[in-house]
Amino acid sequence: MVVSATLFSVTTIIDSVATSLKKAIAHLGADIIVVRADAEDKLMTALLAGKPSVFYMEKSVEEKIMKIKGVKKAASQTFLKTAQYASCCEVSNILMIGFEPARDFTIKPLLSEKLKRPLLSNEVIMGMNVALTAYTIGATVKLYGRDFKVVGMLEDTGIKFIDSSIFIPYSGLREIVEGSKRKDVKTVHLRKDRISTVLVRVWPGTSPAKVAASIEHDIPGVKAIVSKESIFSIKTQLFAVWRIILAISVLLWIMSLLLIGVIFLMIINERQREIGLLRAMGAKKRDVFSLIMTEASILSASGGLAGIICGSALLYFSGGFIVSSVKIPYQWPSTFEFGILISLSFILSFLAGTGAALYPTIKSAWMEPYDAIHSGK
Protein backbone atom coordinates (compact mmCIF):
# COMPACT_ATOMS: atom_id res chain seq x y z
CA MET A 1 0.00 0.00 0.00
CA VAL A 2 2.78 2.41 1.00
CA VAL A 3 4.75 1.54 -2.14
CA SER A 4 1.86 2.09 -4.52
CA ALA A 5 0.78 5.29 -2.73
CA THR A 6 4.32 6.73 -2.90
CA LEU A 7 5.02 5.68 -6.47
CA PHE A 8 1.65 6.81 -7.72
CA SER A 9 1.53 10.22 -6.07
CA VAL A 10 5.16 11.15 -6.69
CA THR A 11 5.20 10.00 -10.31
CA THR A 12 1.90 11.77 -10.96
CA ILE A 13 3.22 15.04 -9.55
CA ILE A 14 6.48 14.85 -11.47
CA ASP A 15 4.80 13.81 -14.69
CA SER A 16 2.24 16.59 -14.46
CA VAL A 17 4.88 19.20 -13.67
CA ALA A 18 6.99 18.12 -16.65
CA THR A 19 3.95 18.20 -18.93
CA SER A 20 2.89 21.59 -17.62
CA LEU A 21 6.35 23.04 -18.19
CA LYS A 22 6.49 21.73 -21.69
CA LYS A 23 3.07 23.19 -22.43
CA ALA A 24 3.91 26.52 -20.77
CA ILE A 25 6.95 27.14 -22.89
CA ALA A 26 5.36 25.71 -26.03
CA HIS A 27 2.42 28.09 -25.59
CA LEU A 28 4.75 31.05 -25.44
CA GLY A 29 5.56 30.27 -29.06
CA ALA A 30 9.03 31.79 -28.91
CA ASP A 31 12.45 30.24 -29.42
CA ILE A 32 14.12 32.75 -27.11
CA ILE A 33 12.83 34.93 -24.30
CA VAL A 34 14.94 37.99 -23.52
CA VAL A 35 14.71 39.69 -20.13
CA ARG A 36 16.81 42.00 -18.01
CA ALA A 37 19.82 40.04 -16.77
CA ASP A 38 18.68 40.02 -13.15
CA ALA A 39 15.03 39.22 -13.95
CA GLU A 40 15.42 35.62 -15.11
CA ASP A 41 14.20 34.24 -11.77
CA LYS A 42 11.21 36.57 -11.75
CA LEU A 43 10.28 35.46 -15.27
CA MET A 44 10.56 31.80 -14.29
CA THR A 45 8.38 32.42 -11.21
CA ALA A 46 5.80 34.14 -13.42
CA LEU A 47 5.97 31.37 -16.01
CA LEU A 48 5.99 28.45 -13.64
CA ALA A 49 3.85 29.64 -10.75
CA GLY A 50 1.72 32.17 -12.61
CA LYS A 51 2.54 34.72 -9.90
CA PRO A 52 2.12 38.24 -11.27
CA SER A 53 5.57 39.73 -11.39
CA VAL A 54 6.79 42.88 -13.10
CA PHE A 55 10.27 43.87 -14.29
CA TYR A 56 11.43 46.25 -16.94
CA MET A 57 14.23 47.06 -19.39
CA GLU A 58 14.78 49.61 -22.17
CA LYS A 59 12.48 49.33 -25.20
CA SER A 60 15.48 49.88 -27.46
CA VAL A 61 16.46 46.27 -26.71
CA GLU A 62 13.68 45.12 -29.06
CA GLU A 63 15.11 47.07 -32.01
CA LYS A 64 18.63 45.91 -31.22
CA ILE A 65 17.46 42.29 -31.18
CA MET A 66 15.78 42.71 -34.58
CA LYS A 67 19.18 43.58 -36.05
CA ILE A 68 20.89 40.44 -34.78
CA LYS A 69 21.65 37.80 -37.38
CA GLY A 70 19.30 34.81 -37.28
CA VAL A 71 16.36 36.69 -35.74
CA LYS A 72 13.20 36.31 -37.78
CA LYS A 73 10.71 38.00 -35.48
CA ALA A 74 10.92 39.87 -32.18
CA ALA A 75 7.97 41.11 -30.19
CA SER A 76 8.16 42.88 -26.87
CA GLN A 77 5.73 42.55 -23.99
CA THR A 78 5.28 44.85 -21.03
CA PHE A 79 3.90 43.56 -17.78
CA LEU A 80 1.68 45.55 -15.46
CA LYS A 81 -0.34 44.38 -12.50
CA THR A 82 -3.91 45.49 -11.91
CA ALA A 83 -4.30 47.46 -8.70
CA GLN A 84 -5.16 45.52 -5.57
CA TYR A 85 -8.06 46.64 -3.35
CA ALA A 86 -8.72 49.67 -5.60
CA SER A 87 -12.05 50.64 -7.09
CA CYS A 88 -10.39 51.63 -10.36
CA CYS A 89 -9.81 47.98 -11.32
CA GLU A 90 -12.56 45.39 -11.55
CA VAL A 91 -10.08 42.54 -11.36
CA SER A 92 -7.49 42.63 -8.62
CA ASN A 93 -3.80 41.71 -8.80
CA ILE A 94 -3.95 40.27 -12.30
CA LEU A 95 -1.07 40.46 -14.73
CA MET A 96 -1.76 42.69 -17.71
CA ILE A 97 0.51 41.90 -20.62
CA GLY A 98 0.92 44.77 -23.03
CA PHE A 99 1.92 43.90 -26.58
CA GLU A 100 2.18 45.39 -30.03
CA PRO A 101 -0.52 43.69 -32.13
CA ALA A 102 1.30 44.38 -35.38
CA ARG A 103 4.38 42.50 -34.26
CA ASP A 104 2.71 39.84 -32.10
CA PHE A 105 3.23 36.23 -33.08
CA THR A 106 2.47 34.53 -29.76
CA ILE A 107 -0.89 35.73 -28.46
CA LYS A 108 -3.13 35.73 -31.53
CA PRO A 109 -2.46 32.06 -32.33
CA LEU A 110 -3.90 31.21 -28.90
CA LEU A 111 -7.22 32.95 -29.51
CA SER A 112 -10.14 30.56 -29.33
CA GLU A 113 -11.96 32.58 -32.02
CA LYS A 114 -9.80 34.38 -34.54
CA LEU A 115 -9.94 38.17 -34.55
CA LYS A 116 -9.99 39.36 -38.15
CA ARG A 117 -9.10 43.00 -37.51
CA PRO A 118 -6.44 44.88 -35.58
CA LEU A 119 -6.96 45.24 -31.83
CA LEU A 120 -8.12 48.73 -30.83
CA SER A 121 -6.75 50.66 -27.88
CA ASN A 122 -9.90 50.05 -25.80
CA GLU A 123 -10.00 46.33 -26.41
CA VAL A 124 -8.44 43.44 -24.51
CA ILE A 125 -8.00 39.71 -24.83
CA MET A 126 -8.53 37.59 -21.73
CA GLY A 127 -6.96 34.42 -20.49
CA MET A 128 -9.44 31.64 -19.72
CA ASN A 129 -9.24 31.92 -15.91
CA VAL A 130 -9.95 35.66 -15.93
CA ALA A 131 -12.77 35.18 -18.43
CA LEU A 132 -14.29 32.49 -16.23
CA THR A 133 -14.83 35.03 -13.44
CA ALA A 134 -17.77 36.49 -15.45
CA TYR A 135 -16.47 38.01 -18.63
CA THR A 136 -17.52 36.94 -22.08
CA ILE A 137 -16.70 38.34 -25.48
CA GLY A 138 -18.37 41.71 -25.77
CA ALA A 139 -18.29 42.37 -22.00
CA THR A 140 -16.59 45.42 -20.54
CA VAL A 141 -13.85 45.34 -17.92
CA LYS A 142 -12.72 48.39 -15.97
CA LEU A 143 -8.95 48.71 -15.63
CA TYR A 144 -7.41 51.76 -13.91
CA GLY A 145 -10.63 53.69 -14.41
CA ARG A 146 -10.96 52.94 -18.13
CA ASP A 147 -13.45 50.63 -19.77
CA PHE A 148 -12.05 47.97 -22.06
CA LYS A 149 -14.10 45.72 -24.28
CA VAL A 150 -13.30 42.01 -24.24
CA VAL A 151 -12.91 41.03 -27.88
CA GLY A 152 -11.18 37.70 -27.55
CA MET A 153 -10.52 34.86 -25.19
CA LEU A 154 -7.55 32.56 -25.24
CA GLU A 155 -8.05 28.84 -25.33
CA ASP A 156 -7.59 27.00 -22.03
CA THR A 157 -3.85 26.31 -21.93
CA GLY A 158 -3.76 25.04 -18.36
CA ILE A 159 -0.86 27.44 -17.79
CA LYS A 160 -1.59 29.92 -15.05
CA PHE A 161 0.71 32.58 -16.54
CA ILE A 162 -1.33 32.66 -19.74
CA ASP A 163 -4.74 31.73 -18.40
CA SER A 164 -4.67 34.30 -15.59
CA SER A 165 -3.54 37.32 -17.62
CA ILE A 166 -5.22 40.08 -19.57
CA PHE A 167 -3.61 40.93 -22.91
CA ILE A 168 -3.82 44.55 -23.87
CA PRO A 169 -2.40 46.44 -26.87
CA TYR A 170 0.38 48.95 -26.19
CA SER A 171 -1.92 51.78 -27.20
CA GLY A 172 -4.36 50.73 -24.46
CA LEU A 173 -1.54 50.41 -21.95
CA ARG A 174 -0.38 53.94 -22.76
CA GLU A 175 -3.93 55.21 -22.26
CA ILE A 176 -3.96 53.53 -18.86
CA VAL A 177 -0.69 55.25 -17.89
CA GLU A 178 -1.94 58.64 -19.09
CA GLY A 179 -5.36 58.18 -17.49
CA SER A 180 -3.83 57.17 -14.14
CA LYS A 181 -2.63 60.71 -13.67
CA ARG A 182 -6.22 61.60 -12.77
CA LYS A 183 -6.92 62.00 -9.08
CA ASP A 184 -9.55 59.23 -8.82
CA VAL A 185 -7.28 56.53 -10.25
CA LYS A 186 -4.26 54.88 -8.74
CA THR A 187 -1.15 56.19 -10.47
CA VAL A 188 0.75 53.82 -12.75
CA HIS A 189 4.46 54.47 -12.87
CA LEU A 190 5.42 53.02 -16.22
CA ARG A 191 7.61 54.87 -18.66
CA LYS A 192 6.76 54.70 -22.33
CA ASP A 193 10.22 53.35 -23.22
CA ARG A 194 9.98 50.36 -20.89
CA ILE A 195 9.28 46.74 -21.77
CA SER A 196 9.44 43.49 -19.77
CA THR A 197 10.39 40.80 -22.26
CA VAL A 198 11.19 40.34 -25.91
CA LEU A 199 9.99 37.10 -27.48
CA VAL A 200 12.19 36.02 -30.34
CA ARG A 201 11.63 33.60 -33.15
CA VAL A 202 14.69 32.56 -35.17
CA TRP A 203 14.86 31.63 -38.85
CA PRO A 204 14.37 27.92 -39.58
CA GLY A 205 17.72 26.11 -39.53
CA THR A 206 19.26 28.68 -37.20
CA SER A 207 20.40 27.56 -33.77
CA PRO A 208 18.42 29.39 -31.03
CA ALA A 209 21.38 28.85 -28.69
CA LYS A 210 23.76 30.70 -31.04
CA VAL A 211 21.31 33.56 -31.54
CA ALA A 212 20.82 33.77 -27.76
CA ALA A 213 24.60 33.95 -27.31
CA SER A 214 24.78 36.75 -29.89
CA ILE A 215 21.99 38.65 -28.12
CA GLU A 216 23.77 38.43 -24.77
CA HIS A 217 27.06 39.41 -26.42
CA ASP A 218 25.71 42.37 -28.40
CA ILE A 219 23.26 43.75 -25.86
CA PRO A 220 24.76 44.17 -22.40
CA GLY A 221 22.58 43.62 -19.34
CA VAL A 222 20.14 41.15 -20.86
CA LYS A 223 19.57 37.45 -20.46
CA ALA A 224 18.45 35.40 -23.46
CA ILE A 225 16.68 32.23 -22.35
CA VAL A 226 16.40 29.50 -24.96
CA SER A 227 13.00 27.85 -24.56
CA LYS A 228 14.04 24.32 -25.42
CA GLU A 229 17.12 24.52 -23.23
CA SER A 230 15.11 25.76 -20.30
CA ILE A 231 12.65 22.90 -20.76
CA PHE A 232 15.60 20.56 -20.90
CA SER A 233 17.24 22.13 -17.86
CA ILE A 234 14.04 22.01 -15.79
CA LYS A 235 13.37 18.50 -17.01
CA THR A 236 16.89 17.51 -15.99
CA GLN A 237 16.32 18.97 -12.53
CA LEU A 238 12.98 17.23 -12.29
CA PHE A 239 14.55 14.01 -13.49
CA ALA A 240 17.19 14.30 -10.76
CA VAL A 241 14.44 14.74 -8.16
CA TRP A 242 12.52 11.90 -9.74
CA ARG A 243 15.60 9.66 -9.57
CA ILE A 244 16.02 10.38 -5.86
CA ILE A 245 12.36 9.64 -5.26
CA LEU A 246 12.59 6.56 -7.46
CA ALA A 247 15.59 5.36 -5.42
CA ILE A 248 13.59 5.94 -2.22
CA SER A 249 10.64 4.12 -3.76
CA VAL A 250 12.83 1.19 -4.82
CA LEU A 251 14.26 1.07 -1.31
CA LEU A 252 10.73 1.20 0.08
CA TRP A 253 9.74 -1.52 -2.37
CA ILE A 254 12.60 -3.77 -1.25
CA MET A 255 11.86 -3.07 2.41
CA SER A 256 8.19 -3.82 1.84
CA LEU A 257 9.20 -6.98 0.02
CA LEU A 258 11.24 -8.11 3.04
CA LEU A 259 8.59 -6.99 5.52
CA ILE A 260 5.74 -8.69 3.66
CA GLY A 261 7.99 -11.75 3.30
CA VAL A 262 8.57 -11.87 7.06
CA ILE A 263 4.85 -11.32 7.75
CA PHE A 264 3.90 -14.11 5.36
CA LEU A 265 6.56 -16.36 6.87
CA MET A 266 4.99 -15.76 10.29
CA ILE A 267 1.45 -16.27 8.98
CA ILE A 268 2.43 -19.46 7.19
CA ASN A 269 4.38 -20.76 10.19
CA GLU A 270 1.28 -20.23 12.27
CA ARG A 271 -0.75 -22.24 9.75
CA GLN A 272 1.88 -24.90 9.19
CA ARG A 273 -0.18 -27.51 11.05
CA GLU A 274 -3.24 -26.80 8.92
CA ILE A 275 -1.14 -26.94 5.78
CA GLY A 276 0.36 -30.26 6.89
CA LEU A 277 -3.15 -31.55 7.61
CA LEU A 278 -4.36 -30.59 4.16
CA ARG A 279 -1.37 -32.34 2.63
CA ALA A 280 -1.95 -35.42 4.80
CA MET A 281 -5.51 -35.51 3.53
CA GLY A 282 -4.35 -35.62 -0.04
CA ALA A 283 -4.02 -31.96 -1.08
CA LYS A 284 -1.29 -31.53 -3.67
CA LYS A 285 1.63 -29.15 -3.23
CA ARG A 286 0.08 -27.19 -6.07
CA ASP A 287 -3.23 -26.93 -4.16
CA VAL A 288 -1.51 -25.53 -1.08
CA PHE A 289 0.63 -23.22 -3.23
CA SER A 290 -2.35 -21.78 -5.07
CA LEU A 291 -4.34 -21.46 -1.86
CA ILE A 292 -1.69 -19.32 -0.17
CA MET A 293 -0.79 -17.40 -3.32
CA THR A 294 -4.45 -16.58 -3.92
CA GLU A 295 -4.59 -15.09 -0.45
CA ALA A 296 -1.33 -13.20 -1.10
CA SER A 297 -2.71 -11.94 -4.41
CA ILE A 298 -5.93 -10.70 -2.84
CA LEU A 299 -3.98 -8.99 -0.05
CA SER A 300 -1.50 -7.42 -2.51
CA ALA A 301 -4.22 -6.30 -4.88
CA SER A 302 -6.26 -4.72 -2.11
CA GLY A 303 -3.10 -3.14 -0.66
CA GLY A 304 -2.17 -1.78 -4.09
CA LEU A 305 -5.65 -0.39 -4.68
CA ALA A 306 -5.79 1.11 -1.20
CA GLY A 307 -2.40 2.71 -1.87
CA ILE A 308 -3.58 4.21 -5.14
CA ILE A 309 -6.72 5.53 -3.47
CA CYS A 310 -4.63 7.02 -0.63
CA GLY A 311 -2.16 8.47 -3.17
CA SER A 312 -5.01 9.99 -5.16
CA ALA A 313 -6.53 11.43 -2.00
CA LEU A 314 -3.13 12.84 -1.06
CA LEU A 315 -2.79 14.43 -4.49
CA TYR A 316 -6.34 15.72 -4.41
CA PHE A 317 -6.15 17.28 -0.98
CA SER A 318 -2.53 18.38 -0.77
CA GLY A 319 -1.22 18.27 -4.38
CA GLY A 320 -2.06 21.94 -4.86
CA PHE A 321 -0.30 22.86 -1.62
CA ILE A 322 2.83 20.84 -2.49
CA VAL A 323 2.99 22.34 -5.96
CA SER A 324 2.36 25.92 -4.85
CA SER A 325 4.93 25.58 -2.08
CA VAL A 326 7.61 24.63 -4.61
CA LYS A 327 6.29 27.19 -7.14
CA ILE A 328 5.73 24.92 -10.08
CA PRO A 329 2.77 24.58 -12.40
CA TYR A 330 0.57 21.57 -12.02
CA GLN A 331 -1.89 19.84 -14.31
CA TRP A 332 -3.60 16.50 -13.78
CA PRO A 333 -2.32 14.00 -16.32
CA SER A 334 -4.60 12.86 -19.13
CA THR A 335 -6.90 9.87 -18.56
CA PHE A 336 -4.53 7.71 -20.59
CA GLU A 337 -1.47 8.80 -18.55
CA PHE A 338 -3.47 8.32 -15.37
CA GLY A 339 -4.37 4.82 -16.49
CA ILE A 340 -0.72 3.99 -17.10
CA LEU A 341 0.37 5.42 -13.72
CA ILE A 342 -2.38 3.54 -11.89
CA SER A 343 -1.55 0.30 -13.71
CA LEU A 344 2.18 0.64 -13.04
CA SER A 345 1.71 1.40 -9.34
CA PHE A 346 -0.77 -1.45 -9.03
CA ILE A 347 1.47 -3.94 -10.84
CA LEU A 348 4.49 -2.99 -8.71
CA SER A 349 2.65 -3.33 -5.41
CA PHE A 350 1.02 -6.55 -6.58
CA LEU A 351 4.43 -7.95 -7.52
CA ALA A 352 5.84 -6.85 -4.15
CA GLY A 353 3.11 -8.71 -2.27
CA THR A 354 3.06 -11.88 -4.30
CA GLY A 355 6.86 -11.90 -4.75
CA ALA A 356 7.37 -11.65 -1.00
CA ALA A 357 4.92 -14.47 -0.35
CA LEU A 358 6.56 -16.74 -2.90
CA TYR A 359 9.45 -18.09 -0.80
CA PRO A 360 7.48 -18.86 2.39
CA THR A 361 4.72 -20.42 0.27
CA ILE A 362 7.07 -22.72 -1.63
CA LYS A 363 8.90 -23.60 1.58
CA SER A 364 5.65 -24.50 3.27
CA ALA A 365 3.94 -26.29 0.37
CA TRP A 366 7.00 -28.45 -0.29
CA MET A 367 7.29 -29.71 3.31
CA GLU A 368 6.44 -33.33 4.01
CA PRO A 369 2.98 -33.49 5.67
CA TYR A 370 4.36 -35.12 8.82
CA ASP A 371 7.08 -32.48 9.23
CA ALA A 372 4.58 -29.69 8.55
CA ILE A 373 2.15 -30.95 11.20
CA HIS A 374 4.90 -31.37 13.76
CA SER A 375 6.64 -28.05 13.03
CA GLY A 376 3.28 -26.31 13.35
CA LYS A 377 2.61 -27.63 16.83
Added chain:
Amino acid sequence: MNTIIKTENVTKVLNRGRPNEVRPVRDVSMEISKGETVVLKGPSGSGKTSLLSLVGCMNRPTSGKIIVKGKDVAKLPERFLNLIRRNTFGFIFQQLNLINGISVKENIMLPLYPTGSGFPELKKRAENIMDKLGITHRKHFPVQGLSGGEQQRVAIARALINNPDIILADEPTAHLDTKLSGDLINIMKLLKEEGKTIVIATHDPLIYERDFIDRMIEMRDGKII
Protein backbone atom coordinates in the same frame (compact mmCIF):
# COMPACT_ATOMS: atom_id res chain seq x y z
CA MET B 1 -3.17 -64.01 3.49
CA ASN B 2 -4.24 -60.71 1.91
CA THR B 3 -1.44 -58.28 2.83
CA ILE B 4 -2.42 -54.62 2.64
CA ILE B 5 0.70 -53.06 4.24
CA LYS B 6 4.20 -54.45 4.09
CA THR B 7 7.46 -52.84 5.14
CA GLU B 8 10.89 -54.21 4.26
CA ASN B 9 13.94 -52.99 6.19
CA VAL B 10 12.52 -49.49 6.56
CA THR B 11 14.86 -46.97 8.15
CA LYS B 12 14.35 -43.27 8.69
CA VAL B 13 17.34 -41.06 9.46
CA LEU B 14 16.92 -37.47 10.57
CA ASN B 15 19.69 -34.83 10.43
CA ARG B 16 21.82 -37.24 8.50
CA GLY B 17 25.59 -36.74 8.87
CA ARG B 18 25.16 -34.13 11.59
CA PRO B 19 26.10 -34.48 15.25
CA ASN B 20 22.39 -34.58 16.14
CA GLU B 21 21.62 -37.45 13.73
CA VAL B 22 18.76 -39.67 14.95
CA ARG B 23 17.16 -42.83 13.61
CA PRO B 24 13.53 -42.92 14.78
CA VAL B 25 12.85 -46.06 12.68
CA ARG B 26 15.51 -48.75 12.18
CA ASP B 27 15.32 -51.62 9.80
CA VAL B 28 11.62 -52.31 10.36
CA SER B 29 9.99 -55.18 8.48
CA MET B 30 6.37 -56.09 9.10
CA GLU B 31 3.17 -57.16 7.36
CA ILE B 32 -0.44 -56.21 8.08
CA SER B 33 -3.34 -58.02 6.49
CA LYS B 34 -6.51 -56.49 5.15
CA GLY B 35 -9.15 -56.10 7.89
CA GLU B 36 -6.61 -56.64 10.65
CA THR B 37 -6.47 -54.39 13.72
CA VAL B 38 -2.88 -53.93 14.83
CA VAL B 39 -1.39 -51.98 17.72
CA LEU B 40 2.09 -50.48 17.50
CA LYS B 41 3.04 -50.58 21.16
CA GLY B 42 5.97 -48.99 22.89
CA PRO B 43 7.09 -46.15 25.17
CA SER B 44 7.43 -42.53 24.05
CA GLY B 45 10.25 -42.14 21.54
CA SER B 46 10.14 -45.78 20.48
CA GLY B 47 9.33 -44.81 16.87
CA LYS B 48 5.61 -45.73 16.71
CA THR B 49 4.44 -42.34 15.37
CA SER B 50 7.36 -42.14 12.92
CA LEU B 51 6.56 -45.61 11.56
CA LEU B 52 2.87 -44.70 11.31
CA SER B 53 3.72 -41.53 9.32
CA LEU B 54 5.96 -43.56 6.97
CA VAL B 55 3.26 -46.15 6.39
CA GLY B 56 0.68 -43.36 5.85
CA CYS B 57 2.87 -41.73 3.15
CA MET B 58 3.24 -38.58 5.23
CA ASN B 59 6.98 -38.94 5.20
CA ARG B 60 9.51 -40.81 3.10
CA PRO B 61 11.85 -43.47 4.46
CA THR B 62 15.60 -43.02 4.10
CA SER B 63 15.88 -46.65 2.97
CA GLY B 64 13.71 -49.73 2.64
CA LYS B 65 10.41 -50.52 0.97
CA ILE B 66 6.86 -49.67 2.04
CA ILE B 67 4.28 -51.59 0.06
CA VAL B 68 0.67 -50.39 0.34
CA LYS B 69 -1.98 -52.37 -1.56
CA GLY B 70 0.75 -53.90 -3.67
CA LYS B 71 2.54 -50.64 -4.58
CA ASP B 72 5.94 -49.57 -3.28
CA VAL B 73 5.13 -46.07 -2.06
CA ALA B 74 8.61 -45.26 -0.76
CA LYS B 75 9.85 -43.93 -4.06
CA LEU B 76 6.55 -43.03 -5.64
CA PRO B 77 6.33 -39.51 -7.15
CA GLU B 78 4.50 -36.95 -5.06
CA ARG B 79 1.43 -36.80 -7.34
CA PHE B 80 0.72 -40.50 -6.73
CA LEU B 81 1.31 -40.18 -3.00
CA ASN B 82 -1.38 -37.47 -2.85
CA LEU B 83 -3.87 -39.88 -4.37
CA ILE B 84 -2.89 -42.68 -2.00
CA ARG B 85 -3.14 -40.38 1.03
CA ARG B 86 -6.51 -39.14 -0.19
CA ASN B 87 -8.11 -42.47 -1.09
CA THR B 88 -6.44 -45.10 1.06
CA PHE B 89 -5.77 -43.60 4.49
CA GLY B 90 -7.79 -41.96 7.20
CA PHE B 91 -5.76 -40.32 9.94
CA ILE B 92 -6.73 -39.83 13.57
CA PHE B 93 -4.10 -37.65 15.19
CA GLN B 94 -3.01 -37.54 18.81
CA GLN B 95 -3.91 -33.83 19.14
CA LEU B 96 -7.03 -34.29 16.98
CA ASN B 97 -5.70 -31.42 14.82
CA LEU B 98 -9.06 -29.87 14.14
CA ILE B 99 -9.05 -26.46 12.54
CA ASN B 100 -10.43 -23.84 14.89
CA GLY B 101 -12.59 -21.09 13.53
CA ILE B 102 -14.48 -23.27 11.10
CA SER B 103 -17.55 -25.39 11.74
CA VAL B 104 -17.85 -29.10 12.47
CA LYS B 105 -19.18 -29.76 8.97
CA GLU B 106 -16.38 -27.77 7.31
CA ASN B 107 -13.75 -29.65 9.31
CA ILE B 108 -15.24 -32.96 8.28
CA MET B 109 -15.50 -31.94 4.63
CA LEU B 110 -11.89 -30.77 4.50
CA PRO B 111 -10.41 -33.99 3.02
CA LEU B 112 -13.03 -33.92 0.28
CA TYR B 113 -12.03 -30.56 -1.20
CA PRO B 114 -8.90 -31.84 -2.99
CA THR B 115 -11.01 -34.58 -4.61
CA GLY B 116 -12.82 -31.97 -6.67
CA SER B 117 -16.22 -33.52 -5.93
CA GLY B 118 -19.27 -31.30 -6.36
CA PHE B 119 -20.68 -29.56 -3.29
CA PRO B 120 -23.95 -31.59 -3.12
CA GLU B 121 -21.89 -34.79 -3.09
CA LEU B 122 -19.56 -33.43 -0.37
CA LYS B 123 -22.55 -32.35 1.71
CA LYS B 124 -24.27 -35.71 1.37
CA ARG B 125 -21.21 -37.63 2.47
CA ALA B 126 -20.61 -35.29 5.40
CA GLU B 127 -24.27 -35.60 6.52
CA ASN B 128 -24.03 -39.41 6.41
CA ILE B 129 -20.88 -39.62 8.47
CA MET B 130 -22.16 -37.06 11.00
CA ASP B 131 -25.34 -39.14 11.38
CA LYS B 132 -23.30 -42.26 11.92
CA LEU B 133 -21.24 -40.63 14.69
CA GLY B 134 -24.12 -38.70 16.26
CA ILE B 135 -22.84 -35.17 15.76
CA THR B 136 -25.37 -33.87 13.22
CA HIS B 137 -26.92 -31.52 15.82
CA ARG B 138 -23.54 -29.82 16.17
CA LYS B 139 -22.74 -29.46 12.47
CA HIS B 140 -22.80 -25.65 12.36
CA PHE B 141 -20.89 -25.17 15.60
CA PRO B 142 -17.28 -23.99 15.55
CA VAL B 143 -15.15 -26.94 16.67
CA GLN B 144 -13.43 -25.06 19.49
CA GLY B 145 -16.79 -24.82 21.28
CA LEU B 146 -17.34 -28.60 21.41
CA SER B 147 -16.69 -30.97 24.27
CA GLY B 148 -13.66 -33.28 24.14
CA GLY B 149 -15.81 -36.25 23.14
CA GLU B 150 -17.51 -34.31 20.35
CA GLN B 151 -14.18 -33.03 19.06
CA GLN B 152 -12.92 -36.61 19.00
CA ARG B 153 -15.94 -37.69 16.94
CA VAL B 154 -15.33 -34.84 14.50
CA ALA B 155 -11.72 -36.01 14.11
CA ILE B 156 -12.93 -39.57 13.47
CA ALA B 157 -15.59 -38.36 11.03
CA ARG B 158 -12.92 -36.44 9.13
CA ALA B 159 -10.75 -39.57 8.98
CA LEU B 160 -13.63 -41.62 7.61
CA ILE B 161 -15.19 -39.20 5.14
CA ASN B 162 -13.16 -40.52 2.20
CA ASN B 163 -14.18 -44.09 3.08
CA PRO B 164 -10.53 -45.17 3.43
CA ASP B 165 -9.40 -48.78 3.55
CA ILE B 166 -6.85 -48.13 6.28
CA ILE B 167 -7.32 -46.12 9.48
CA LEU B 168 -4.12 -44.88 11.11
CA ALA B 169 -4.56 -43.64 14.66
CA ASP B 170 -1.74 -41.99 16.57
CA GLU B 171 -2.20 -42.17 20.37
CA PRO B 172 -5.97 -41.63 19.94
CA THR B 173 -6.73 -41.86 23.67
CA ALA B 174 -3.80 -39.75 24.90
CA HIS B 175 -5.99 -36.77 25.85
CA LEU B 176 -9.20 -38.64 26.64
CA ASP B 177 -10.69 -39.78 29.91
CA THR B 178 -11.75 -43.40 30.44
CA LYS B 179 -15.33 -42.79 29.32
CA LEU B 180 -14.30 -41.10 26.05
CA SER B 181 -11.60 -43.72 25.47
CA GLY B 182 -14.32 -46.36 25.80
CA ASP B 183 -16.46 -44.52 23.21
CA LEU B 184 -13.53 -44.38 20.83
CA ILE B 185 -12.85 -48.08 21.26
CA ASN B 186 -16.49 -48.82 20.44
CA ILE B 187 -16.18 -46.81 17.22
CA MET B 188 -12.98 -48.70 16.37
CA LYS B 189 -14.82 -51.97 16.89
CA LEU B 190 -17.53 -50.85 14.49
CA LEU B 191 -14.92 -49.90 11.91
CA LYS B 192 -13.28 -53.29 12.30
CA GLU B 193 -16.66 -54.92 11.72
CA GLU B 194 -16.96 -52.90 8.51
CA GLY B 195 -13.72 -54.52 7.37
CA LYS B 196 -11.39 -51.57 7.80
CA THR B 197 -7.74 -52.17 8.47
CA ILE B 198 -6.76 -50.31 11.62
CA VAL B 199 -3.26 -49.47 12.81
CA ILE B 200 -3.07 -47.81 16.22
CA ALA B 201 0.11 -46.41 17.72
CA THR B 202 -0.41 -46.37 21.47
CA HIS B 203 0.97 -47.26 24.86
CA ASP B 204 -2.49 -47.14 26.47
CA PRO B 205 -3.48 -50.55 27.93
CA LEU B 206 -7.13 -49.47 27.60
CA ILE B 207 -6.68 -50.10 23.91
CA TYR B 208 -4.14 -52.86 23.53
CA GLU B 209 -5.72 -55.08 26.18
CA ARG B 210 -9.02 -55.16 24.31
CA ASP B 211 -10.02 -58.32 22.51
CA PHE B 212 -10.78 -56.60 19.19
CA ILE B 213 -7.03 -56.09 18.73
CA ASP B 214 -5.73 -58.85 16.47
CA ARG B 215 -2.04 -58.30 16.95
CA MET B 216 0.51 -56.19 18.78
CA ILE B 217 3.82 -55.05 17.34
CA GLU B 218 6.12 -53.89 20.10
CA MET B 219 8.73 -51.26 19.39
CA ARG B 220 11.72 -49.87 21.25
CA ASP B 221 14.43 -47.49 20.00
CA GLY B 222 12.98 -47.54 16.50
CA LYS B 223 13.07 -51.30 16.18
CA ILE B 224 10.48 -54.05 16.37
CA ILE B 225 11.26 -56.26 19.32
